[in-house]
Amino acid sequence: MLSLSYFTLSLYDQAQPLLEEALRIREEVASGEAPEVAQSLHQLAALYHAKAEAGKADSLYRRALEMRRRILAPTDARIAETLIRYSELPTDQGRYGEAERLLMEALDILEKGNADPIQTSAVTNRLGTLQWIQGDLETAEQSLRQTLSERQLSLPPDHPLVSESLNNLAILLEDLGRAEEALVLYREALVAVEAAFGESSDHVSSILGNIGLILSQTGEWTEAESLLRRAMAIDLQLMGPDHPVVGVDKINLGLLLCDADQPAEGLTLVTEAMGVFERFYDREQWEMGAALSARGHCLGRVGRFSEGEQDLLAALETAEEALGPGHERVQKVRERLVQLYEAWNRPDQAARYRD
Numbered sequence: 001m002l003s004l005s006y007f008t009l010s011l012y013d014q015a016q017p018l019l020e021e022a023l024r025i026r027e028e029v030a031s032g033e034a035p036e037v038a039q040s041l042h043q044l045a046a047l048y049h050a051k052a053e054a055g056k057a058d059s060l061y062r063r064a065l066e067m068r069r070r071i072l073a074p075t076d077a078r079i080a081e082t083l084i085r086y087s088e089l090p091t092d093q094g095r096y097g098e099a100e101r102l103l104m105e106a107l108d109i110l111e112k113g114n115a116d117p118i119q120t121s122a123v124t125n126r127l128g129t130l131q132w133i134q135g136d137l138e139t140a141e142q143s144l145r146q147t148l149s150e151r152q153l154s155l156p157p158d159h160p161l162v163s164e165s166l167n168n169l170a171i172l173l174e175d176l177g178r179a180e181e182a183l184v185l186y187r188e189a190l191v192a193v194e195a196a197f198g199e200s201s202d203h204v205s206s207i208l209g210n211i212g213l214i215l216s217q218t219g220e221w222t223e224a225e226s227l228l229r230r231a232m233a234i235d236l237q238l239m240g241p242d243h244p245v246v247g248v249d250k251i252n253l254g255l256l257l258c259d260a261d262q263p264a265e266g267l268t269l270v271t272e273a274m275g276v277f278e279r280f281y282d283r284e285q286w287e288m289g290a291a292l293s294a295r296g297h298c299l300g301r302v303g304r305f306s307e308g309e310q311d312l313l314a315a316l317e318t319a320e321e322a323l324g325p326g327h328e329r330v331q332k333v334r335e336r337l338v339q340l341y342e343a344w345n346r347p348d349q350a351a352r353y354r355d
Contacts, residue, residue: 016051019044035078038067042082052243052280054089061086075113080106084122094285094322096130103127117150118161124150125168132172133286135327141176144169160203163192167207175328179214186211202245205234209252216256225260228253244287247276251294263301270294286329289318293333300340309344312337 023040030037045060065082072079083106090098107123128143148165155162170185186207193203212227232249239246254269270291277291296311312333319330334353341350 015047016044019047033067033071035068035071038064038071038078038082041067042085046085049085049088051239052245054092054280058089061089075109077110077113077115077119080109080113080115080119080123083109084126087126091126091130091133094282096134100127100130103130116154118154121147121150121161121165125165128172129168132175133323135324137172137176137328141169141172144172158192158195160193160196163189163196163203163207166192167210171210174210174214179217183211183214186214200234200237202235202238205231205238205249208234209249212256213252216252216259221256221260224256225253228256241272242276242279244276244280247273247280247291250276251291254298255294258298258301263298267295267298267302270298284318284321286319286322289315289322289333290329291315292318293336296340297336300336300343303343305340305344308340309337312340 019040023037023044026034026036026040041060041064045057045064048054048060049057061082065079065086068076068079068082083102087099087102087106090096090102103123103126107120110120110123124143125147128140128147131137131140131143144165148162148169151159151162151165166185166189170182170189173179173182173185190204190207190211193201193207197203208227208231212224212231215221215224215227228249232246232253235243235246235249250269250273254266254273257263257266257269259266274291274295277288281287292311292315296308296315299305299308299311316330316333316337319327319333323329337353338350341347341353
């Protein structure tokens with residue numbers, strides 16, 4: 001199906017009219033509810049979600065889920081398919097309990113229907129991501145390693161699902177402070193993703209960004225900047241400047257430039273990202289804390305200490321409420337406060353956040 005080919009290749013604008021037409025034709029032919037209509041609803045919901053149009057995605061996912069529940073057997077894996085994808089919306093919006101309930105229902109359906117390990121791995125993958133976001137990194141590592149193991153046993157090494165698991169586990173290992181292990185997995189995942197999707201897909205840009213972040217932390221700024229700029233260029237072409245993924249790209253590149261003695265451009269990028277995030281996230285979500293933290297850090301790097309302090313303190317409050325005081329993202333905000341106060345020659349305040 002041509003529309004799915006476009007969607008898989010992240011060509012969302014080309015895929016959208018084809019998926020909409022497919023839904024119209026299937027509804028006309030079926031004259032009511034049918035598995036094919038539910039499938040089109042599910043596919044179109046996934047496309048709107050990828051385009052960050054959450055309201056449209058939510059409505060379509062609900063319609064697909066309700067229809068599948070009415071017309072399919074209770075253990076049909078297609079119900080679980082929609083539950084799994086639908087769980088990404090509340091995850092994005094910080095409603096983690098709701099997302100977990102959807103995933104556990106999907107897992108129950110798959111287990112009762114004797115689904116194959118690849119289907120259940122989609123649930124363990126999402127659960128691992130949820131555990132990671134909420135700061136339970138050890139449990140998340142177990143979930144993501146289980147997912148990777150299931151996929152490696154059943155799929156060829158260059159399969160996109162294997163590369164997804166490699167990438168997800170690498171992100172987690174990076175958060176656990178095991179950057180060298182993470183970098184090996186990222187590079188392995190990049191080879192597989194480029195083989196599967198070409199060099200200009202959002203799958204590739206995601207991994208390029210992750211590799212760039214590790215290299216920036218180890219001081220390999222030239223290669224890191226090249227990779228981060230390539231990632232941002234891919235996402236800009238695919239999604240446009242107002243997509244939150246592009247906002248993340250701008251934060252990543254902006255922070256690198258601020259630390260690599262190019263703070264003016266870096267501050268411009270993170271400020272642009274802040275504007276994007278404000279349109280998609282509530283103030284209390286950790287993503288907003290990350291954006292505030294980035295802008296505050298860059299403001300400090302250009303000597304605007306008072307403004308930087310204001311952003312970083314707001315970021316700390318948001319991150320602590322969203323993630324808990326022990327989360328590594330919270331600790332990162334504290335580190336940036338220490339750096340700002342030291343540059344501002346305020347050692348007493350620096351000591352407060354260092355401790």
